[in-house]
Amino acid sequence: MKLRFYNTLTQKKEEFETMVEGKAGMYSCGPTVYNFAHIGNLRTYIFNDLLRRVILLNGIQLDHVMNVTDVGHLTSDADEGEDKMLEGAKRENKSVWEIAKFYEESFFNDISLLNIQKPEIICRATDHIEEMINMEKRIEENGFAYFAGGNLYFDTSKLDDYGKLARLRVEDLQYGARTEIDKNKKNNSDFVLWFTRSKFGDQDMKWDSPWGTGYPGWHIECCAMSSKYLGEQFDIHTGGIDHIPVHHTNEIAQAEAAFGKKPWVKYWLHGEFLVMDKGKMSKSSGEFLTLQFLIEKGYDPMAFRFLCLGAHYRKQLMFSWEAMEGASQGYRNLKNRIAELKKNEISKNGENKKVYYINRFNDFINDDLNIPKALALLNDMIKDNKLGSVEKLEITKHFDQVFGLKLLEKEEADIPEDVLKLAEERRKARSEKNYELSDKYRDIIREKGFEVRDSKEGQTLEKL
Numbered sequence: 001m002k003l004r005f006y007n008t009l010t011q012k013k014e015e016f017e018t019m020v021e022g023k024a025g026m027y028s029c030g031p032t033v034y035n036f037a038h039i040g041n042l043r044t045y046i047f048n049d050l051l052r053r054v055i056l057l058n059g060i061q062l063d064h065v066m067n068v069t070d071v072g073h074l075t076s077d078a079d080e081g082e083d084k085m086l087e088g089a090k091r092e093n094k095s096v097w098e099i100a101k102f103y104e105e106s107f108f109n110d111i112s113l114l115n116i117q118k119p120e121i122i123c124r125a126t127d128h129i130e131e132m133i134n135m136e137k138r139i140e141e142n143g144f145a146y147f148a149g150g151n152l153y154f155d156t157s158k159l160d161d162y163g164k165l166a167r168l169r170v171e172d173l174q175y176g177a178r179t180e181i182d183k184n185k186k187n188n189s190d191f192v193l194w195f196t197r198s199k200f201g202d203q204d205m206k207w208d209s210p211w212g213t214g215y216p217g218w219h220i221e222c223c224a225m226s227s228k229y230l231g232e233q234f235d236i237h238t239g240g241i242d243h244i245p246v247h248h249t250n251e252i253a254q255a256e257a258a259f260g261k262k263p264w265v266k267y268w269l270h271g272e273f274l275v276m277d278k279g280k281m282s283k284s285s286g287e288f289l290t291l292q293f294l295i296e297k298g299y300d301p302m303a304f305r306f307l308c309l310g311a312h313y314r315k316q317l318m319f320s321w322e323a324m325e326g327a328s329q330g331y332r333n334l335k336n337r338i339a340e341l342k343k344n345e346i347s348k349n350g351e352n353k354k355v356y357y358i359n360r361f362n363d364f365i366n367d368d369l370n371i372p373k374a375l376a377l378l379n380d381m382i383k384d385n386k387l388g389s390v391e392k393l394e395i396t397k398h399f400d401q402v403f404g405l406k407l408l409e410k411e412e413a414d415i416p417e418d419v420l421k422l423a424e425e426r427r428k429a430r431s432e433k434n435y436e437l438s439d440k441y442r443d444i445i446r447e448k449g450f451e452v453r454d455s456k457e458g459q460t461l462e463k464l
Contacts, residue, residue: 001363003058005236006314008244008268009165013368018235019266023061025234026052027226027265028119029243032069033103034088037110038288039304039319040274044240046305047271047313047369049116051238053402054365064119065229068107070100070126071205072195073218079182079192086203096204100126110291113301115404123225125216129207131224132216135258136193136209144257149184150197152211154253156189162253163189165268166245191250192217219250227255237265241272274308274317294324298449302405303328309371309403331405332464337382338396338407341389348388357381357395365402374399415461419448426452427459 003016018024028048031037037045048066055062073084088099104124111118125132136152139145144158156162181188196212206213226234232255239248248268255264294304307327311317357377364374378399382392393408400407426441442452451462 001366003054003366004368005267005269006368007266008270009265011167014267016235016267018060019233022059024055024063024236025230026055026062026064026236026238027222027230027234028064028066028237029222029239029247030066030068030122031104031107032073032084033100033107034073034084035103036290036292037107038290039294040288041240042110042114042291042304043274043308043317044271045111045116046114046308048238049111049114049404050309050313050369050371050402051236051269052117052119053404054369057362057401058366062120063230065121065123065226066119067222067225068100068104068122068124069218069221070104070124071096072125072216072221079217083203085205089204113291113295114305115302115406117404121229123229125221125225126205128221128225128228129216131228132220133194133207133209135224135227135254136216136220138258139193139254142257144253145193146186147211148186149182150195150212151184151192151214152194152196153185153190154193154250154257155186156191156253157187159253159256163245163249165249165252168245168249191219193220193254219247220254222247223251223254223258227259232259233263234265236267236269238269238271241270244270271313272316274319276319289319299324299328300331303331306331306334306405309375309405312372313369334379334405335407336462338393339410341382341392341396342408345390345393346388347390348386350387350391353384353387354391354395357384357387358398361395361399371402374402378403415450415463416448419445419450419461422448423450423452423459423461430454430459 004013005016006012007014028045031041052062052064071083071085074082085096085099088094088103089096092099094102108118136145139154140152144155146153146155162168194209194211194214194216196209196214203215205215207215226237237248237251252264256262291301291304295301303324304327307319307324308317310327361374361377364370364377378396381387381395384392387395396407422441422445426438426445429435429437429441445452445461446464449464451464453460453462
């Protein structure tokens with residue numbers, strides 16, 4: 001099957017055809033580094049990672065760009081509230097620069113733990129102010145901007161199809177309904193390109209511009225940086241579904257105003273929310289779960305990745321501790337079954353079967369990243385008695401290029417000294433055929449978080 005994606009812009013699955021043969025450009029909205037990424041955010045980056053892995057497995061060269069937002073993102077996407085970086089600085093009594101550095105490092109540590117491949121280009125907003133100003137000048141010269149009340153605004157009324165990505169009608173938009181309406185705007189849907197008159201007087205990050213000293217609006221950042229590295233037209237733009245009605249809608253408006261009425265991005269792909277009993281996880285509520293919290297609870301980061309792979313990226317994923325425990329156990333079982341295959345590698349000359357499973361897998365992943373079906377196929381393949389362990393391991397290696405679950409990597413468990421002593425006592429009891437005592441030692445070892453496994457090679461310990 002040829003590669004197909006669901007395009008938010010057209011609201012249908014489409015065959016993926018790159019603008020340049022054999023090469024794709026992809027831009028992903030990155031983190032705003034004012035707080036820890038929560039596991040809902042991280043689900044989106046796992047989706048981005050699966051997408052890039054599938055593209056690469058199809059033999060397409062990929063230029064993947066992701067931004068780091070360290071200025072200009074207000075607490076509301078619609079030019080309302082306080083700057084998120086300043087909010088973080090006040091919360092922790094640090095400078096905005098210190099906040100940005102700390103949380104950027106934390107974010108990249110998280111994606112490393114989740115085995116998420118880094119994009120080819122990572123770009124910070126504060127390093128690209130010149131590009132933003134140049135793009136805003138171009139928008140203004142083309143008649144799509146106006147200056148009012150100290151800020152430069154984008155005039156959405158100049159576009160007859162503003163809101164097409166989200167199927168929005170401009171007259172129905174209610175920006176400002178929750179807070180004081182910006183009286184400088186000509187239209188409710190207009191948004192700030194450049195702030196010179198801040199709603200809060202202690203903004204630390206400021207730059208000179210043709211409109212005065214200030215800082216950029218959030219939406220211009222992604223436009224300016226993606227276009228710098230990928231050109232005025234490129235293949236894929238990704239993000240969470242919450243970006244559709246405002247952020248990505250405004251990106252399209254800016255790009256068309258600057259570059260002309262032509263397709264800026266060909267395919268728009270969006271990942272659904274991770275939700276809990278109370279609904280979407282968000283930082284604004286102050287109640288969110290981080291990857292480090294899951295680790296402190298004893299969960300392997302790969303178990304969380306495994307949980308995310310069990311739901312299609314366009315479906316909501318319900319998080320619960322029961323689901324997390326199930327994913328953790330499922331991941332351990334999968335790793336153990338693969339470890340068993342490696343102990344006694346036998347070939348059954350199942351080349352035809354191997355080709356069948358690889359082709360079936362490729363069909364699933366190429367059908368809009370149907371990872372859940374591909375994961376189920378892995379389990380079917382491992383159970384298939386017509387395949388030898390050699391073929392099964394070769395197929396698993398192919399599958400894991402997309403799954404990214406480190407299925408063939410041997411875990412080096414850090415086993416405490418007391419557990420090693422208990423294991424030695426159990427070995428002695430077993431050699432003396434004192435199976436009752438041996439079983440007691442096994443139970444004590446399990447309570448300490450390790451499982452004893454017996455084979456003809458001897459006794460081994462595995463972390464639960």
